[in-house]
Amino acid sequence: MNNKKAFIFDLDGVIVDTAKYHFLAWQKIAKSLNINFTLEDNELLKGVSRVRSLDIILGLGNVQASQEDKDKWLIQKNEDYLSYLVDMDESEVLPGVLKILKLLKDKNQGIALGSASKNARPILEKTGILSYFDVIVDGNDVTNAKPDPEVFLKAAQLLNIDPKNSIVFEDSVAGIQAANIAEMVSVGIGEETILHEADFIFKDFTVMDENFIESLITK
Numbered sequence: 001m002n003n004k005k006a007f008i009f010d011l012d013g014v015i016v017d018t019a020k021y022h023f024l025a026w027q028k029i030a031k032s033l034n035i036n037f038t039l040e041d042n043e044l045l046k047g048v049s050r051v052r053s054l055d056i057i058l059g060l061g062n063v064q065a066s067q068e069d070k071d072k073w074l075i076q077k078n079e080d081y082l083s084y085l086v087d088m089d090e091s092e093v094l095p096g097v098l099k100i101l102k103l104l105k106d107k108n109q110g111i112a113l114g115s116a117s118k119n120a121r122p123i124l125e126k127t128g129i130l131s132y133f134d135v136i137v138d139g140n141d142v143t144n145a146k147p148d149p150e151v152f153l154k155a156a157q158l159l160n161i162d163p164k165n166s167i168v169f170e171d172s173v174a175g176i177q178a179a180n181i182a183e184m185v186s187v188g189i190g191e192e193t194i195l196h197e198a199d200f201i202f203k204d205f206t207v208m209d210e211n212f213i214e215s216l217i218t219k
Helices: 019-032 039-045 050-060 067-085 097-106 120-126 150-159 173-181 210-218
Strands: 006-009 110-114 135-137 166-170 185-189 200-202
Touching (some): 039 050, 050 067, 097 110, 135 150, 150 173
Parallel strands (some): 110 135, 166 185, 185 200
C-alpha cells in the first residue's frame, strides 16, 4: 500500500485516563513532604519523565533532597501508581479510541505507541487493546523525554515509515512540540487553548470521524 502512514499514539490522557492515577501517586509523595500539589500543578508533569516530574514537585516546595531519597520516592511513587492499575479493564479506554484503532487497522495503517510510561505494555494488556499496536516504544526504550522527539522517531523507524508520513496523537504540550520537531503531523487531544501548537485539535476521539482519518492517509 503506497500511502501507508505511521499513526503514533501517546498513552496517558490519549488512549487511557491513567493521568488521574499518576496524580494521586504524586500527590501522596508531595503530601509526605508537606508540598501542596494541585491538579493545576499536575499539568506541568504531562509528557515528562518520572525523574523530571519528581524534580518539578520538589521545586514547587523548594525541597532539597539526596539522590538516595529521590530514588526511594521514585520507587514508592511507581508502586503506588501500579496499585491503582490492578483493577484496570477495557472500560478505562477513553471514548472513541477503539473506533479509530479499528478503522486504522482495517485500512492497513501502521499503528504505534509512543509513550514516556514504563508501564505501557501491562496497561494495554489489561485494557485488551495490545493487539492493535504493531510497535510499542515506551519509557524503557528511550533516554530523552519529550519535547525531544526520540520516542516518536523510534516508533516511525520500527514501522519503517518516514517521519514525514507519520501522525502523532498527543494530549501534552511537550508531546505536540516533539511531534512538530520531528516534522510529523501533530493531532492534539484536549483543549485548544493549551494545545494550540498542534496541526489539528480535537476535544476527544468521539468528535473525530472517518473522513479526517482518510484525509491523513491520503495527504
